[in-house]
Amino acid sequence: MDQQATFEFDQATAISLRSEADRFDIDLSPGWTVGPKPNGGYLLAVAGRAAGEALGGAGSDHRDAVAATVHFLAAPDAGPAEVHTDVLRTGRSASQVRATIVQGERRFVEATFTMGSLSQGPTPPWWTDRPMVDLAPLEECIPIPASRPGAAFEVPIMDRCDLRLDPACMGFAAGRPAGIGELKGWICLADHRPIDALALLFLADSLPPASFDLVQTGWVPTLSMTVHVRAFPMRGWLRIRQAVQVMDHDRFDEVCEIWDGTGRLVAQATQLAGIRLPPDAEPPAHP
């Protein structure tokens, strides 16, 4: 048990090695769910922790997930599960590991990681054209609770992270989406755990779907997600933006970007999700 185990995130992603060298036990936490089902970013972080342990854990040269890809086969339940790992290659500057979350005999989550090492401390990129998202000041932004009156289900992960959405994108909560396909705000973990690569894997999938800013629908299951972790963030609040790029009647993609207080882009994610649009839904006009 390391020093971070007092933080909620580390308790919820704690894995233990079984007698077989490539299998880990995990108790998927009911506190990191959307409705009754574990959040996809949380599951990716669990898989990422196992991938790191399979390479030797904190002592490894390649302890940080720099590229993570995941396909969600089905949604596991909270409770006991296993993570099966397969070290695909150990290299000089990077190593690759596959991690599969299994419950009973069934595979639920298939993730693959390119593991490397991130330099400590925020450093500006050599070059970027991705401007930091423009946000209202923290004190004007709106905390998103785990339970909302009229909501179909609770979102317990909103008690695990502290998400404050910009008022400009809050229309969706009142049934009046802004129609620009974007949600943005400030975020940190609720118990102020420092943010590392594993926590970024979770945060990159912690926002409500940006599709909510275009159209009201039911549940939008993620099919596949990819996260690039680019740097360790400076401590403190992060800026986060999630935006739809292309929406069809059955699938849409959204990208998520996270910046730290220095303006450094620390994580980028893209996901493809399923959706079922109401038959009479009209796309919003571009502002």
Place this chain on the structure above:
Amino acid sequence: MDQQATFEFDQATAISLRSEADRFDIDLSPGWTVGPKPNGGYLLAVAGRAAGEALGGAGSDHRDAVAATVHFLAAPDAGPAEVHTDVLRTGRSASQVRATIVQGERRFVEATFTMGSLSQGPTPPWWTDRPMVDLAPLEECIPIPASRPGAAFEVPIMDRCDLRLDPACMGFAAGRPAGIGELKGWICLADHRPIDALALLFLADSLPPASFDLVQTGWVPTLSMTVHVRAFPMRGWLRIRQAVQVMDHDRFDEVCEIWDGTGRLVAQATQLAGIRLPPDAEPPAHP
């Protein structure tokens, strides 16, 4: 042997089932290489063909790769190889398959696919905010040859696709990159094979690195790539744009987007690649 086998792409990705149900033979073609090594998009297409065959091939409801993720462990040689597949799940609206390219006893490429079905014929998306890339007319764009005077190696894939780059981004070829981190142009397969999901997996990795528009470096190996195939394109020339988002001293990401003649975005890709910047390299100023 199906009717498409007269096209180069279908010959180069032709696989044959071994006696074991989940193993395929492939002869990796020396014609689809960058220098001596098979191109990453070509390898992803080979893996994608095996994933489709593992689900039943052309008769399957889920014959199209809608989300493909790949980690490149090492670069295989042209020549005989195997593709090992594992059907992770067969579902109602999507199925998932893992495909690994193996040469000798060693794993080189680890790909995972969410397979589904794309509607036939180009249909406009319900909503998008991704404008089609602006390009000079085809007749003003510059064909990119497989062999260039002074180039360190040949790029045989440039004989397989017909790529015409916009003159605005051709400075890199003369040692004067424009400094906006973007390459863009028109593209099709040289023998005019119709473009399906498999061909889009290749095209999404067929451009020179967009990093060349920022800084001259050696080889930039792709670590991980993700492609979303959104629709079948209309026949004819496609527009393609590849752009760097964030470049660090050791890694950078680039996104690739492909539109058909109707302006429909048909494929989106993102990749993380390794790079070694010259010690004295100064980032270009933003225009």
